[in-house]
Amino acid sequence: MDILVSSLVAGLLIGMVLALVALGLTMIFGVMDVINFAHGEFLMIGMYAGLFTAQSTGMDPLFTLPVAAVVGFLLGIICYYGFIKFVMRGPMVAQLLGTFGLMLFIRNLALLIFGSEDRALHHGILVGKSFDLGMGVIMPATKLAAACLSVVAFVAIWLLMNRTRIGKALTATSLNAQGARYMGIPTEWMNALAWGIGGGSVTIAGALIVNFWSVNPFMGLLFTMIAFAIVALGGFGSVPGAFFAGLVVGIIMEIPGIWDFFTYTFNSDWMADVPMTSLKYMWVYLAYFVIMVFRPRGLFGWRK
Amino acid sequence: MEEIKNALDFSDFPRLDLIVVGLIAVFLLVFPVFPHSSFAMATMIQFLMFSIYGMGWNTIGGYGGQVDLGKAQYVGIGAFTTAVMLIRWDIPFWFSMPIGVCFAVTWSFIIGYPLFRLKGHYFAIATIATSLVLKDLFEVWDLVGAARGLEISPIKYIPPDFLRLIFREDIYYYYVILGFFFVGILYVNWFRKSRLGFQLRSIKDNEDMARSLGINVHLAKVKTYAIATAFVSVVGSFHACYIKNIEPADTMSLDISILIALMAMLGGAGSLWGPVIGAGILIPLKSYLKDWLGAQAGLVGIDLIIYAGIIMLVSAVEPKGIWGIVEKVRRRKRS
Numbered sequence: 303m304d305i306l307v308s309s310l311v312a313g314l315l316i317g318m319v320l321a322l323v324a325l326g327l328t329m330i331f332g333v334m335d336v337i338n339f340a341h342g343e344f345l346m347i348g349m350y351a352g353l354f355t356a357q358s359t360g361m362d363p364l365f366t367l368p369v370a371a372v373v374g375f376l377l378g379i380i381c382y383y384g385f386i387k388f389v390m391r392g393p394m395v396a397q398l399l400g401t402f403g404l405m406l407f408i409r410n411l412a413l414l415i416f417g418s419e420d421r422a423l424h425h426g427i428l429v430g431k432s433f434d435l436g437m438g439v440i441m442p443a444t445k446l447a448a449a450c451l452s453v454v455a456f457v458a459i460w461l462l463m464n465r466t467r468i469g470k471a472l473t474a475t476s477l478n479a480q481g482a483r484y485m486g487i488p489t490e491w492m493n494a495l496a497w498g499i500g501g502g503s504v505t506i507a508g509a510l511i512v513n514f515w516s517v518n519p520f521m522g523l524l525f526t527m528i529a530f531a532i533v534a535l536g537g538f539g540s541v542p543g544a545f546f547a548g549l550v551v552g553i554i555m556e557i558p559g560i561w562d563f564f565t566y567t568f569n570s571d572w573m574a575d576v577p578m579t580s581l582k583y584m585w586v587y588l589a590y591f592v593i594m595v596f597r598p599r600g601l602f603g604w605r606k
Numbered sequence: 607m608e609e610i611k612n613a614l615d616f617s618d619f620p621r622l623d624l625i626v627v628g629l630i631a632v633f634l635l636v637f638p639v640f641p642h643s644s645f646a647m648a649t650m651i652q653f654l655m656f657s658i659y660g661m662g663w664n665t666i667g668g669y670g671g672q673v674d675l676g677k678a679q680y681v682g683i684g685a686f687t688t689a690v691m692l693i694r695w696d697i698p699f700w701f702s703m704p705i706g707v708c709f710a711v712t713w714s715f716i717i718g719y720p721l722f723r724l725k726g727h728y729f730a731i732a733t734i735a736t737s738l739v740l741k742d743l744f745e746v747w748d749l750v751g752a753a754r755g756l757e758i759s760p761i762k763y764i765p766p767d768f769l770r771l772i773f774r775e776d777i778y779y780y781y782v783i784l785g786f787f788f789v790g791i792l793y794v795n796w797f798r799k800s801r802l803g804f805q806l807r808s809i810k811d812n813e814d815m816a817r818s819l820g821i822n823v824h825l826a827k828v829k830t831y832a833i834a835t836a837f838v839s840v841v842g843s844f845h846a847c848y849i850k851n852i853e854p855a856d857t858m859s860l861d862i863s864i865l866i867a868l869m870a871m872l873g874g875a876g877s878l879w880g881p882v883i884g885a886g887i888l889i890p891l892k893s894y895l896k897d898w899l900g901a902q903a904g905l906v907g908i909d910l911i912i913y914a915g916i917i918m919l920v921s922a923v924e925p926k927g928i929w930g931i932v933e934k935v936r937r938r939k940r941s
Contacts, residue, residue, distance in 0.1 A: 335727075337727045337730075337731065385918060385922060388922035388923070389921050389922050392921060392922070392925035393925055394673065394726055394727065395667075395673050395867075395871060395875065395925065396871075396921040396922075396925030397921070398673055398675070398727070398730055399864070399867065399868055399871055399917060399920075399921050400917070400918055400921030400922060402864055402868075402917065403914045403915075403916075403917030403918040403921060404914070404918060405914075406910055406911075406913065406914035406917065407911060407914035407915065407918060409907075409910075410907035410908070410910040410911045410914060411907075411911055413907035414907045414908055414911065519907075523860065527734070527735070527738065530731050530735075531735075534728075534731075538728075577746040580742070580745060580746045580753075581742055581743075581746060583738075583742065584738070584739050584742035584743065587735040587736075587738045587739045587742070588735070588739050590731070590732070590735045591732055591735045591736055591739065594724055594728055594731075594732045594735075595720040595721070595723060595724065595732070596720075598724065598728065
């Protein structure tokens with residue numbers, strides 16, 4: 303029983319962070335109809351930003367979020383004005399391959415600058431501490447803090463989107479760009495802002511993830527695919543959808559743990575033979591495929 | 607007979623093109639006669655392989671406008687079918703290759719049928735997802751050697767073994783793949799003028815219009831997807847015999863899928879020569895950049911940075927590719 307509960311808890315915690323990862327992707331998609339393959343690379347940059355800020359200033363890693371957010375915001379804006387703006391004039395193929403090129407570019411630039419080794423944080427007030435919730439469920443403090451801060455960031459961005467003039471302008475741009483331009487909304491700047499906020503939110507997630515995950519330049523693609531799955535599950539362009547889909551994908555990623563629980567419960571031999579841990583991410587891709595084919599509006603059917 | 611005549615009929619291209627193509631064909635035929643390094647030979651084989659991949663992608667992605675980013679799974683199916691059959695049951699290449707094509711095409715129907723309900727971005731990412739699912743499955747499947755992959759040991763056979771395609775010198779591989787290359791060109795030349803080819807182009811231009819004209823859009827896409835799959839799977843089988851050491855992690859990686867699509871796009875998607883031009887530029891560029899820059903200490907990844915820069919430049923400046931530029935120049939000259 304404790305394996306099941308701790309798997310579910312771990313899944314929910316990581317799911318909250320993953321929701322924040324996917325938020326940027328779904329925002330960019332919602333406003334501009336562009337799929338950003340470089341999304342995971344933004345996350346990686348956020349992780350490096352958090353890591354180096356924490357290491358160079360000796361600050362606690364949990365307080366590096368503003369730095370990461372600024373880095374991501376600037377990165378998003380630069381990418382938009384330097385590259386995406388030009389790609390948008392072409393057909394959809396050009397956008398797909400263009401952002402894929404951006405991904406390769408950022409990844410290898412990081413490889414050139416930071417080297418290929420895994421880097422991890424070893425200090426911080428919360429590192430190594432954990433809460434015992436009873437029933438054998440142990441919750442690492444870093445993951446808990448990351449999950450809580452993710453939710454805070456998520457709510458902040460949700461408020462920004464729904465309660466401010468900028469958010470209204472962004473929504474208007476996403477609904478009808480031409481109409482928004484006639485109403486005097488600077489749509490060009492709104493697109494850039496979507497990239498900025500998207501980049502900022504994902505680098506915040508990166509700075510949170512680096513608390514319990516080591517970083518190397520090649521990790522981006524995995525998170526890009528996970529983020530795609532979340533966005534598909536939640537419905538493309540839907541912000542609340544992304545949150546709940548994040549939780550769902552977090553639990554999907556814990557399927558190996560849940561499988562273990564059933565293996566022990568039924569004491570089954572063939573179940574123990576299935577190499578579930580190697581198939582951890584397959585379920586995410588499979589979920590994406592199934593959802594896209596059978597329910598393209600997303601799990602909850604929300605529209606933007 | 608009519609089909610063969612159609613396949614050999616290049617008369618709708620201007621004469622200048624045909625002269626250039628003829629020269630290139632002659633060059634490809636006599637290339638091994640010239641003194642060359644083994645590195646140049648390997649690059650040429652890679653170029654031919656990726657041209658054929660690109661031609662396959664071009665049928666569905668170029669003429670049909672359906673961006674498929676999951677071609678690597680069919681490379682894997684072809685390669686592993688050939689490798690498993692050769693290692694376990696000693697079935698030669700020329701028999702295992704058609705079987706591999708059958709497997710790949712069957713799989714393409716299974717996933718293509720639901721996949722083509724999607725359009726645009728959704729389709730593209732769903733193809734990536736299926737490719738990654740298959741890769742993960744291959745990595746835990748013992749029959750195909752799990753994550754370690756398979757190795758065809760050349761010692762067991764006496765080279766040159768034309769049935770099993772085990773050679774010591776690359777020149778044999780070169781001519782085998784060159785044969786496939788010419789057949790591929792002729793097939794695509796026939797395809798683009800066939801009924802299916804015209805249906806596909808009308809789908810690309812306007813899907814609703816195509817449907818209203820009575821074209822079974824879904825069926826046409828699935829059929830073309832199977833054709834593209836067959837191309838890729840054949841070269842996958844060849845890949846297994848040529849490389850001899852195949853792992854799911856690099857045979858079926860996303861990079862291969864993207865490279866295939868990129869090549870066709872750089873050359874010009876939806877034109878007969880596009881994939882060949884794209885492969886002719888990207889493959890030598892990639893391998894020579896890696897050779898010159900990749901080895902230098904402290905510069906890891908700089909070859910891929912330049913490479914990514916080119917991708918970004920193409921997609922931002924001229925998404926129709928090099929062939930698009932050529933056609934633009936021609937149109938300007940005419941008017």
